[in-house]
Amino acid sequence: MNREISNTVMLLRLAESKGDKEKAAEYRETLTDLYFKTGDKKSALASTFRLLEMHKNGDKKKFAEICLKMGQIFSESYYGASLYLNKAIKLFNELDDKANCAVAEYCLGMLIFSTDIDKNKYEKAFKHFEKSAELFHSQKNTRGLSLSLIGQAKCLCEENDYPNSEKILEIAVDISRNIDGAGYLDEALYYLAQIYHLEEKDFKAQKQIEEAIEIVRQIGETELLPMKLKLYGEILLSLEKYEEATTAFKECENIKRKQGDLDGISEVIHLIAYTLYKKGEYENAILYFQEELIQNKSQTAQSSIYHNLALTYEKLGYIKEAVFCYEQQVKYMHPDYTPNTDLLEAFYDLAVAYSISDSTLERVESTCATILSFYNDLEEEDKEECPDYNEMTEKLLSKIRPRLNKLDNNIQDTGLKDVFTSEYVKKAILTLAAEITGQKGINTETELEESEIICLIIATEKEFDITFENDDMENIKTIDDLIKITRKNIKKIKTF
Secondary structure: OHHHHHHHHHHHHHHHHHOOHHHHHHHHHHHHHHHHHHOOHHHHHHHHHHHHHHHOOOOHHHHHHHHHHHHHHOOOOHHHHHHHHHHHHHHHHHHOOHHHHHHHHHHHHHHHHHOOOOOOHHHHHHHHHHHHHHHHHHOOOHHHHHHHHHHHHHHHHHOOOHHHHHHHHHHHHHHHHHOOOOOOHHHHHHHHHHHHHHOOOHHHHHHHHHHHHHHHHHHOOHHHHHHHHHHHHHHHHHOOOHHHHHHHHHHHHHHHHHHOOHHHHHHHHHHHHHHHHHHOOHHHHHHHHHHHHHHOOOHHHHHHHHHHHHHHHHHHOOHHHHHHHHHHHHHHHOOOOOOOHHHHHHHHHHHHHHHHOHHHOHHHHHHHHHHHHHHHHOOHHHHHOOOOHHHHHHHHHHHHHHHHHHHHHHHHHOOOHHHHHHHHHHHHHHHHHHHHHOOOOOOOOOEOOHHHHHHHHHHHHHHHOOOOOHHHHHOOOEHHHHHHHHHHHHHHHOOO
């Protein structure tokens, strides 16, 4: 391809040197197409601008075709692409060129569908797909008609109009299956399977996606397989066919690794881990969840992964590891602890995990206090959509309070109450500091940044159910300062 580009550039320069404008425009158009095919959009765009300049006062149809090409190449810039596509549609309508107008309408529909600029994008995109389908049909272009129908169905699916989306896709499948040259059968089958899956018609969905995968295998287009294999695995997962689902997901994973698709790998690793969890292969599920933890660094994803790890460790009876994962889940959910139902659920899971082990029993009450506080801060409509955490938390407390009292009495009887208080404060704050600052081997002399102090004070107040005064906060510069002031406040309110 590079040699072909070089040869075309030489021919273009020769034509320009001879003043042969017609030949120069012809070579310029060939060069533009070559740049576009190689994925060099920057060079393709620059070349098309030159081509546009050559034809601006010439053949109207050629000028319209170049505007269409500009719209296709300019796809990463919404405003630039829409400007040229609308201009092309206007010119093709004036020329009564229905074939090219259909292509321009479809391209504009795809542009609007793919952008986040317009809140009514699906409705607007649908109209352009509808218009392109009408024009393709009038030209007996069944291939284009099939593609436009798929576009319409995708818009309806995004608007949750599954019944009408299903009807359109079934028409697209019939056209692609029964008319020579229609094409896009595998794509129509894929989207139809997706709709069936969303409608919980998984046996029908399985049949459609298996045919789509078979078509792709026959034509040898491996790059089209991953998204179809992923959907296939999800459908099998819904049907509780875990062995087959694992096989589909792992084939998808292998292809994505070869393609270097890191985001895609992370997504399919999660699906493999979840499938293994459902199969009861908890040790293997943990390995995949841990790999996902490395692959996906987003805060939301980390929270979700730690939750899944916690559930899996609980299944194996590894309570200490489960508690750690629940703590990490809460940490990654909201640094500012803004109350919402997801956070309440996470804290409740943590409280339950704490209650299982005597080693963390003393943390249950403070975690429950946080839950009760958050639940009371929820809006009334949010409370209606989630369990009654007040009731659930009180039940949990009623179960663990006798054990807490026994633990507290044992400390009192042995005369170790003051020692326990001091060591507990020190250990708890050093743990909090290490988690918030991310430092290993942190000690009492470690100096803190202002942002770290604020985070630690918030966390310490929640841990010990105390309140720092403003003058206390001003005196905190190191971990040692924080421990001393915390101990003072604990003694003041006689927490222990």
